[in-house]
Amino acid sequence: MSPDAARHERLIEADLTRLLFEQLPASLIITALNALMVAAAMSLVSPLLGVWIWFAAMVLILLARMRLMLHYRANQTTRSDRTWAHRFAIGAAATGLAWGLSVFLLPGHVLTYQVFLGFVISGMVAGAIPSLSAYPPAYLLYLLGALVPFALRMFVIGDELAYTFNGLILLFAVFMLLNARRYHHTLRHSLELGHANLDLVASLTQEKERIAGLNQELEREVAERRATQEALVIAKEQAESASIAKSQFVANMSHEIRTPMNGVIGMLELLSHRPLNPDDRALLAVARTSGDSLLRVINDILDYSKIESGRIELEQIAFDLNQVAREVTAIFTASAQSKGLKLTWAIAPGLPHRLVGDPYRLRQILTNILGNAVKFSDQGTVTLALSAASPPDQAVGHVVWICLEVSDTGIGIKPDELDRLFQPFVQADGSTSRRFGGSGLGLAISKNLIEHMGGDIAVESRFGAGTRFRIRLPFALDRSVVPTEPAARETPAARHDADAPPPPPLRARVLLAEDNLVNQKVASQMLNRLGIEPDIAQNGAEAISRLAREPYDLVLMDMQMPVLDGVRATREWREQERREGRGHIPIIAMTANAMAGDREICLAAGMDDYLSKPVTLADLRDTISRHLTPAS
Numbered sequence: 001m002s003p004d005a006a007r008h009e010r011l012i013e014a015d016l017t018r019l020l021f022e023q024l025p026a027s028l029i030i031t032a033l034n035a036l037m038v039a040a041a042m043s044l045v046s047p048l049l050g051v052w053i054w055f056a057a058m059v060l061i062l063l064a065r066m067r068l069m070l071h072y073r074a075n076q077t078t079r080s081d082r083t084w085a086h087r088f089a090i091g092a093a094a095t096g097l098a099w100g101l102s103v104f105l106l107p108g109h110v111l112t113y114q115v116f117l118g119f120v121i122s123g124m125v126a127g128a129i130p131s132l133s134a135y136p137p138a139y140l141l142y143l144l145g146a147l148v149p150f151a152l153r154m155f156v157i158g159d160e161l162a163y164t165f166n167g168l169i170l171l172f173a174v175f176m177l178l179n180a181r182r183y184h185h186t187l188r189h190s191l192e193l194g195h196a197n198l199d200l201v202a203s204l205t206q207e208k209e210r211i212a213g214l215n216q217e218l219e220r221e222v223a224e225r226r227a228t229q230e231a232l233v234i235a236k237e238q239a240e241s242a243s244i245a246k247s248q249f250v251a252n253m254s255h256e257i258r259t260p261m262n263g264v265i266g267m268l269e270l271l272s273h274r275p276l277n278p279d280d281r282a283l284l285a286v287a288r289t290s291g292d293s294l295l296r297v298i299n300d301i302l303d304y305s306k307i308e309s310g311r312i313e314l315e316q317i318a319f320d321l322n323q324v325a326r327e328v329t330a331i332f333t334a335s336a337q338s339k340g341l342k343l344t345w346a347i348a349p350g351l352p353h354r355l356v357g358d359p360y361r362l363r364q365i366l367t368n369i370l371g372n373a374v375k376f377s378d379q380g381t382v383t384l385a386l387s388a389a390s391p392p393d394q395a396v397g398h399v400v401w402i403c404l405e406v407s408d409t410g411i412g413i414k415p416d417e418l419d420r421l422f423q424p425f426v427q428a429d430g431s432t433s434r435r436f437g438g439s440g441l442g443l444a445i446s447k448n449l450i451e452h453m454g455g456d457i458a459v460e461s462r463f464g465a466g467t468r469f470r471i472r473l474p475f476a477l478d479r480s481v482v483p484t485e486p487a488a489r490e491t492p493a494a495r496h497d498a499d500a501p502p503p504p505p506l507r508a509r510v511l512l513a514e515d516n517l518v519n520q521k522v523a524s525q526m527l528n529r530l531g532i533e534p535d536i537a538q539n540g541a542e543a544i545s546r547l548a549r550e551p552y553d554l555v556l557m558d559m560q561m562p563v564l565d566g567v568r569a570t571r572e573w574r575e576q577e578r579r580e581g582r583g584h585i586p587i588i589a590m591t592a593n594a595m596a597g598d599r600e601i602c603l604a605a606g607m608d609d610y611l612s613k614p615v616t617l618a619d620l621r622d623t624i625s626r627h628l629t630p631a632s
Contacts, residue, residue: 008195010081015191016134017081020088023131024069028062031095031124035059038102038120045113046105054105058098065091089138092128096145099124103153114153118165121146125176133183140177147173189479314453318478319359321386321402322347328366329384332374334517341374341382348387352400354478361449362473366404368442369469373408380409380466389472392456399474407468413461421459422447505531506621508553508628512536513543513569514590515561519613523556523590530621538562540569547573552585554627557607559591559598566591567605574606586627590615 039055068091072084099121103114125146132139151169154162225238276284329345336343347353366384373382389403413421422443450457455473510527512534514520520536527534534556537543541564543555557566564572570587577584589602592613599610609623 008192011195012188012191013081013085015194016188017085017088019134019187020085020132020138021069021072023134024065024088027128027131028066030127032059032062034120034124035098038117041116042102042105050105054098054102058095061091061094061098065095085135085138089135089141092132092138093141093145096125096142097149099146100149103150114150114157114162115165118150118169121150122172125172129176129180129183133180134187136180136184139180143173143176186479314361315358316356316476317359318354318356318480319362321351321353321355324359324362324366325384325386328363328370331367331518332370332382334521336374336382338517339374339378341377341380343374343382345384346386348385351386351388351402352477354480355400355402355475356478357473357475358453361453365446365449365471366406368446369406369471372442373406373410373467373469376467377408377410382406382408382410391474392472399476401472401474404471404473405468406471407466409466412463412465412467413459414463418459418461422457506624506628508532508624509551510534510624511543511546511552511555513540513555513557513561513566515539515558519558523615526615526617526620529617530624532624540564540566540572543569544573544576547585548576554624555585555587556590556611557587559589559602567601570602570605570607588623588627590620 035055035058039051043051065088068087076084102121103117125143128139128142132142147169151166154165154169229238325345325347329343333343370382370384383406385403385405385407387403387405389401391399391401447457450471450473453473455471457472458470459467460470461467510532512520512523512527514523514536515538524534524536535546535550535552537546539561540557543557544564546552547555557570559566561569566589573585573587576582586608587606588609588611589599589607590611590613591598591602598612602610608627611619611623
C-alpha cells in the first residue's frame with residue numbers, strides 16, 4: 001500500500017471510530033429505556049429478584065460504555081483508533097449478551113413470553129445497524145450475543161414451533177449481517193468521497209497559491225524593468241505587454257479550474273443532503289449558488305464553441321427512471337386510446353430507478369421511439385419495458401446499464417430497409433411519409449444521442465408484424481442520502497398583475513386545425529380562457545371542409561397534419577377564396593416548427609401571422625386581437 005493510500009486508510013479508520021462514539025449516547029439511552037420496559041414486563045411473570053438483577057447488570061454495562069466514551073473523548077490520541085474500536089466492540093458484545101441472557105428469566109414452558117422477548121431482541125439487533133456498522137466486528141459480536149442465547153433457549157424448548165423460530169433467527173441474522181455490511185460500505189464510501197473532496201480543495205488552494213506566486217513574480221519583474229529602464233519608452237511598453245500577458249495567463253488558468261469545479265459542486269450537492277444547522281445550510285447555499293454561477297458562465301462560453309463544432313452537451317443530474325417512463329407514456333396515452341391501442345410500460349423488479357444522467361435527452365429518445373411505435377401501429381399493443389442490461393465488452397467504469405425496449409404490433413419494416421433506418425430524412429418508403437407524416441429525423445437524432453451517452457441501439461422487425469427497438473444506456477447510481485428530483489428547465493412566464501382587472505373576453509368563431517389530442521386540449525383551454533369556444537378540425541382537409549360550410553372569424557392552423565398539412569391547406573383555401581369571391585379569413589400558424597425559415601413559409605402560403613409553440617396566453621390573445629375585425 002502506498003503512503004498516500006495508508007494515510008487515507010488511517011483517516012477513514014479515525015472517522016469510523018469517531019462515528020461509533022458520537023452515536024453512542026443516543027444508543028445507550030434507547031437501550032436503557034427498552035431494558036427498563038422489558039424488565040417491567042418480565043416482572044409480571046418472572047421472579048422479581050432475577051429480573052432486577054438482570055436490569056442492574058444491563059445498567060452497569062451501559063455505564064461502563066458511557067465511561068469508555070468519556071475516556072475516548074479525553075484521551076483520543078493516546079491510543080490507536082483500532083484499539084478504541086476493539087474496546088467499543090467489547091462493550092457492544094456485553095450489551096448484546098445481556099439482551100440474549102434475558103430469555104432465561106422467563107418461564108421456559110410458555111412460548112408466548114419467549115416470542116415477545118424475541119421480537120424485542122430482534123428490534124434491538126435491527127436498530128443497532130446505524131450505530132454499530134461503522135465497525136463490523138462490533139455489530140457481529142452484538143448480534144451473536146443477542147441471538148445465540150435466544151436460539152439455545154428455543155432449542156431447549158424443543159418443539160416444532162421452537163425449531164421453526166431457530167430457522168427464522170438464522171435467516172434474520174444473515175439478513176441483518178448483509179444489511180450491516182452494505183451500510184458499512186456505504187458509510188465508508190461516503191467518507192472516502194469526503195476525503196477526496198478535501199484533497200481536491202487542498203489541490204485547488206495549492207494551485208491558487210502557485211498562480212498568486214507567479215503573479216507576484218511577474219509583478220516583481222515588471223517593477224524591476226520599470227525601475228531599471230524607466231527612461232526608455234520601449235522598456236515601458238515591454239513591461240505593459242508583460243502585464244497584459246500576465247492578465248491573459250491568469251484568465252486562461254481560470255478556465256483550467258472547470259474540471260475541479262465540477263467536483264466541488266458535486267460534493268456540495270452531496271453535502272446539501274446531510275443534516276445541517278441553519279447557519280451552515282445558508283453558507284452551503286451561498287457556496288452552491290456561487291459555484292453554479294461560475295460554472296454556468298464557463299459552460300456558456302465552452303458550449304458556444306461546441307455548438308459551432310456540432311458537439312452535444314450532456315447533463316449529469318439525478319433523476320427518477322420511473323418518472324421519466326411514466327411521463328413519456330402519458331404523452332401518448334390519448335393518441336393510443338384514440339387508435340384503440342393498448343399502451344403499457346413495465347419496469348423489472350429490483351431495477352435501480354434513482355440514476356444520474358441526462359433525463360431530458362432520455363425523454364427525447366423515448367419520445368421519438370415510442371411516438372413512432374404509436375404512429376405506425378393501428379391495432380394491438382405498444383409496450384415500453386425497462387430492465388437491467390448486460391454491459392458491452394468494452395464497457396468501463398462503475399455504472400449500471402439499463403435496457404429500454406419499445407415493441408409494437410404495427411406495420412413493421414422490410415428487411416432491405418433496416419440498413420438505412422437511422423439515416424436522417426429517411427423513412428421506410430415514400431408511402432410511409434405520405435400516410436403517417438414525419439420528417440424522418442427522429443430515429444437519426446435518437447441514435448446520435450444514444451451514442452453520445454455511451455449506449456447503443458438495435459432494431460428487430462418483421463414486415464407486417466411489428467418492430468422492437470432495444471436501447472442500452474449506462475447511468476451512474478444516485479447515491480444521495482435523500483433523493484431529490486432534478487430541477488426543471490425553466491421557461492420565463494408571462495408577468496401577471498394580480499390586482500389588474502381581467503381583460504374582456506373575445507367574441508369570435510375560431511376554427512382550430514390540430515391533429516394532436518394533447519395540443520388540442522391545451523389550445524382549447526387557452527381559447528376558453530379568452531372567451532372563445534373553438535371548433536376543431538383534425539387535419540387540413542377537414543379544416544377546408546368546415547371553412548366552406550360555416551362562417552369563421554379566424555383559423556389557428558398547425559403546419560404538420562395528416563391527410564393535408566397546414567401549408568397546403570392554406571394555399572388551397574386562399575385559392576378557393578379567390579375563385580368563389582369569398583371574404584378573407586385570417587389564418588394564423590400555431591406550430592412547433594420554429595426553425596429559421598418556417599415563418600416565411602407560412603406567410604408565403606397565405607397565412608396572416610405566425611405563433612411558435614409553446615404559446616403563452618398573452619401572445620395568443622395579442623395575436624388573435626390583431627386580426628379580429630370590430631364586427632366580429
